[in-house]
Each structure stands twice: as structure tokens, then as C-alpha cells.
Amino acid sequence: MTQTTSRRKRASRGDGEQLRAEIVTAAKGLLAKSANSDAVSIRMVADAVGVTPPSIYLHFADKDALIEAVVSDVFAELDVAMMTAGASVEHPLGRLRAYGLAYVKFAVGHPEHYRVATMERCPTEGEPGHLDQILADAAFVHFMETVQACMNVGIFAKDDPLPITLQLWAAAHGIASLMIAKPFLPWDDVEAMADRVLCAAALGTAVAGMLGGNPSPDQITAWLDGQRDD
């Protein structure tokens, strides 16, 4: 009915692509204020950009394609945040920690973006090459490289870095998504809590590797007792 923003100036010939970027930005902005991607409609996005709904279809096949574009934008932003935080940290374990902290901070700082990117069912899930796409995602690759670096200096047992990467990702995702889904829980200092979870995950992974895999509760108890005896 009423338009919230003024109508956008029509792009001149050859500058059609410009609208595409504006649409993604507008959708991202609207998503930041919504519970999920269902709550952001093509009509709202069009209105925010100052254009009519059919214009969206000049640049995206359908709504799923638009959401997907937003998600890949979010992942790119996440990678930048992680790289910025860890670039200058020499120690691979310190870098891993910096990455993890940046990851959680990004998630908590952009909860709705993080939610859409990692907690909603992915519309292109079944497509071929989808797995490769995730595993080739910049943030994931950088994270795994650092896991490999930790293996090289002997912090983690030398092995395929993929499972360990998934394991540590699960830890970071766990604290991030729980803080987002249940913000009313007594998290106290968000960053300190995230750090504890990440440190415990890395330390536990290192020690489990040292103990030769997945120790049983009795083994763990015995080992802990041995430690305290020293």
C-alpha cells in the first residue's frame, strides 16, 4: 500500500546488476529484524529497495535463490571477521581460539543472519556439489588449515584434519546457537563463556588424542587421579 522508501531511480542501460546488490543488501537488513526467512517477503524487499515485486525476478529465479545469495554474503562476512581476528596470531592454537571467538561474536552480534545461515533448512541441500561448496567455503577452509597447523606442531594428534575441524566447529556452533536460541539463560559474560567452551573443546581434543582416542570414563578418572598425584 504505502511505500516506506521513495522509489528508486531507474538504472541506466548496462547497470542492471546494480539492483541485484541492492536487493541482497535490503534483504539482509530486513532479515536482521525478523525471526526467520519466511518472515521476510519479496514484497517487503522490493518495497525497501524502492522497486516493484516483479523486479526482483529479473535478478533472482525465486525467493530461495535470493535467500541463498544473502546466506553466502553472510558467510563471506563471517570469514572476514574471523580472518581479521586471527591474521596476526602466530601460535596456531591461539589463532584457532581467535577464530572461534570471532565466530561466536559474529553469531551473537548478528543472531538472525547466523540463524538463517546455519539453523534453517537449506533449500539447495540436495543439489550435487553442495557438500563440496560448504567444504570449500572460505571460513571452513581457513579453520581447517589452522587445525592442520596445530597437528603439525603436535598439539593435536597427526591425522585427517576434517573430523577434528567438524568437532571444533560443533563446539563453536553449540555455544553460539544456544546463546542465540536461549538468550535469557544466565550466560553472564558472553565472551568468557565462549572462551571456556572453546578452550575446553580444544584441550579435550588434544588430551583425547594423547590418550589414544576416545577414553572411557574409568580411563579418564584414572588419568585425572594420576595427574593430581604428581
Added chain:
Amino acid sequence: MTQTTSRRKRASRGDGEQLRAEIVTAAKGLLAKSANSDAVSIRMVADAVGVTPPSIYLHFADKDALIEAVVSDVFAELDVAMMTAGASVEHPLGRLRAYGLAYVKFAVGHPEHYRVATMERCPTEGEPGHLDQILADAAFVHFMETVQACMNVGIFAKDDPLPITLQLWAAAHGIASLMIAKPFLPWDDVEAMADRVLCAAALGTAVAGMLGGNPSPDQITAWLDGQRDD
């Protein structure tokens, strides 16, 4: 339009409450096949029960109230699964592990229920007493009691069990929700992966407690080196 199930027999006087339970069960069943709670409508639920949509409002104030009833049903079921798995395990760390594994198995086995219960924005989030309600939730209480038991036998440093409980919950939630959100990742053996994450979290928490809190990367590296020298 067409009804998928036959019309339900009308309850006799005083048995009105019976429909309430049938509605929750039907909603749960429909939710199991949907991406999220938006995808399950009052009309679908009514149709599945064999009743007209307005009948739902005889038992629930609105759709949110119905979803909330389903969620609390799911949490109760989760608690039963955890208790069944851990009841006979004497060692508190073993019990914690059994609880954690049961938690992840439940989540992976009922992905949509788990998703609605823990990954969707909660409609009653802002209400007073909501926090107390979560913290008094059966599964949470049982989990925290076991963390306390681990502290009592010296596995974790003696302290307030709440932060450690949240920390371990985050680990379990992390691997569970990542497996659900990204089922196409190379998880290989789901249960073994979950076990590794849970063991690492518990072990890391225990060791961090032993090292007196949150160790720095350098401290961790030095400590690991010391371990290997023995």
C-alpha cells in the same frame, strides 16, 4: 477441501480434555514432517484430528500456545530418553556421557521436533518465570545433578554446577544441531562423532579446572609438552 482422516467421534460431556491430547499428538506428528512450526497450520492439525479449525481454540488460546504445548511434550520425551539411557550407570561421568549420547540420538532421531524445541525463537520468551521454567525442566535438572555428582567425586573442580552444565549442554547441542542442520557433511558414524565431541568437552572441562581456569594457548602447549615428556 478433502479431509485426510474421517471425522472424529464427538466426546461426551466431561471428556472434552481428551481432544486436547489428540491435538497435541497430531501437531507433533505433523511437525515431524515439516521444516518449521510455520509450516504446520491450525487447519492441518484440525484436519488430522478430524475436527474443524475453531475446535482447536476450545483448548488453546492461539497457535503459539499449541506449539508451546508440543514443545513441552518434546522436552518431556527427551528427558525420558536421557533417564532411560543413564539410569543404571553408576559412574557419574559415565552417566553424563550416557545422557549426552541419548540427547544427541534423540535430536538426530527427531530432527524437526528438536529443531522446534531448541532452534526456533520461543514465543513466550519474554514472559516472567520463563527462565525458571527452563532451569526447572526435568532434563536440565537431571543433567545438572550429574554435573554436581562429578564435582563431588573430584572429576570437575568444585564450584557452581550451572556454568559447567551450560557448557556441556552447549557441546551436546552443538553436535546435535549441526548434524541436523547440515546432514550432508561427512559425519560418518553419527554416534561415534557425538561421543568424541562429548568426551572432549568433558575431558577439556576437567583439565581446564585442574589447570585453574581458562589456560592460555602457551600454557596449554607447555602443559602438553610436559605430559609427553613423562
Added chain:
DNA sequence: TGTACATCAGTGAACGCGCGTTCACTGATGTAC
């Protein structure tokens, strides 16, 4: 034992709404001759 009546568990039809998407179109812009 009979009957008027209150109660209860529902029904049927409709409300106004916003959605994704399609279709035929318009009108400015640049280009070929």
C-alpha cells in the same frame, strides 16, 4: 417417570490478510544506418 432446561463439545461460514509468482505492458536509452 416425564419434561424443560442449562451446559458442553463442537460446526459452518466468513473476515481480512499477505503471500509467491506471472503476464502483458511501457518508456527511456543507446545504436545502426
Added chain:
DNA sequence: TGTACATCAGTGAACGCGCGTTCACTGATGTAC
């Protein structure tokens, strides 16, 4: 230098749909007298 024309970036109106919820009602059931 002028003009016909293809192209491009959109527009306007409509499609059919399913949604949550409300309202006035119905008709079986049990109860009071």
C-alpha cells in the same frame, strides 16, 4: 544530423492460495424438578 528500431530495466494488475481467528449457531447430553 536525423530517425527508426532493438534492447533493457523496469511497472501494474492480477492469479489462486492458505493462513489465523471470530462469530453466531446446533444438537446431543445430562440434570433439576
